[in-house]
Amino acid sequence: MQVALFGGTGFVGSYLVDALIAAGHTPSLLVRDSSASKLRDAEKCRLAYGDISSEPAIESTLTDCNALIYNIGILREYRKQGITFEELQYRGVERVIDAAKRCNVSRVLLMSSNGVKQPGTAYQETKFRAEELVNKSGLQFTVFRPSVIFGNSHGLQEISSQLYNDLVKPPIPAVGFHTGWNPTGNGVVMSPVHVTDVADAFVAALTNDESIGKTYLLGGPEVLTWTEMIHRIATATGCNKWILPMPIGVMKFGATLFDWLPFFPATRDQLTMLAEGNTADPAEIELLTGRSPLPFLPENLSYLR
Numbered sequence: 001m002q003v004a005l006f007g008g009t010g011f012v013g014s015y016l017v018d019a020l021i022a023a024g025h026t027p028s029l030l031v032r033d034s035s036a037s038k039l040r041d042a043e044k045c046r047l048a049y050g051d052i053s054s055e056p057a058i059e060s061t062l063t064d065c066n067a068l069i070y071n072i073g074i075l076r077e078y079r080k081q082g083i084t085f086e087e088l089q090y091r092g093v094e095r096v097i098d099a100a101k102r103c104n105v106s107r108v109l110l111m112s113s114n115g116v117k118q119p120g121t122a123y124q125e126t127k128f129r130a131e132e133l134v135n136k137s138g139l140q141f142t143v144f145r146p147s148v149i150f151g152n153s154h155g156l157q158e159i160s161s162q163l164y165n166d167l168v169k170p171p172i173p174a175v176g177f178h179t180g181w182n183p184t185g186n187g188v189v190m191s192p193v194h195v196t197d198v199a200d201a202f203v204a205a206l207t208n209d210e211s212i213g214k215t216y217l218l219g220g221p222e223v224l225t226w227t228e229m230i231h232r233i234a235t236a237t238g239c240n241k242w243i244l245p246m247p248i249g250v251m252k253f254g255a256t257l258f259d260w261l262p263f264f265p266a267t268r269d270q271l272t273m274l275a276e277g278n279t280a281d282p283a284e285i286e287l288l289t290g291r292s293p294l295p296f297l298p299e300n301l302s303y304l305r
Helices: 011-022 033-038 056-061 085-102 122-135 159-168 195-206 227-235 248-258 268-274 282-288
Strands: 002-007 026-031 046-049 067-071 107-111 140-146 174-178 214-218 243-247
Touching: 002 011, 002 056, 002 122, 002 195, 011 026, 011 033, 026 033, 026 056, 033 046, 046 056, 056 214, 067 085, 067 227, 067 282, 085 122, 107 122, 107 195, 122 268, 140 195, 140 227, 159 174, 174 227, 195 214, 195 268, 195 282, 214 282
Parallel strands: 002 026, 002 067, 026 046, 067 107, 107 140, 140 214, 174 243
Antiparallel strands: none
16 A cells, blocks of 8 residues: 655654555655655655645645555744644645545545644644544544654654653753642653554554544553653663652743743643643554553663663
8 A cells, every 4th residue: 555644754753654664555755855864764665855835745745645644743833934833733734635635545544642622722723623624524534642652763852852851861850740739649640652552553544444433542551640751761761860849830830931932841832731631541552453552661761771
């Protein structure tokens, strides 16, 4: 099967390419000239050059394909560069869906995110509207809502690497976020899911007719607090770390003042979503892939060393 992949050069995208090739599919990738060098197996892919704002480039990517995966997303906006949630997480989907109909590509898999809603943050709302667009497209769709995704990022942005570099590695106490003012029983919780499990779930759904019309929540086998995740990263990297509890509201106040600065570690919207929690049942990965997802344990975090 030839599968168009939008968002194939980033962290999760590179694993989607690997999983597609391993399953005998041929990825057709939309890439910018500056991103082509990031591909590990470019010779096994079909490449179309351009970006998600170019309808001709989108159509070139979709030509002769049997299905498409939309995996473009951002965690932070850079408005002066035109990098916005609206453009990449909604308008891009809109262009691809319209082009898919013109190119007779009827199967679409959408990368969304756990906790999307309307009203919500700009990130959540654009992801939610993209889901609604796909749901009403008349195409054979499947939507995936993963929790936080971890795994070897090969130098790209990833949750564990970011926590290690920002909180564990520096010779100062790490911050352990909690909701409310009392840290006891109010930890920020997540179900970290390994990137290979996410990629394999996508590829399994491609040939599984029972997945058509469904939305899958993808989570790892454990629900962990922010503090527990930092402890496990510290263990994996051989660090002894003191963790200082901090109400997430205090950090949100700081973000209100300073998140416009590029070096500030999180935006107010990111902290809002963090406070809401991000958990998902591992059963849906097991249903799609036939195996239990990998846990957030030191042996699966060895890439941090």
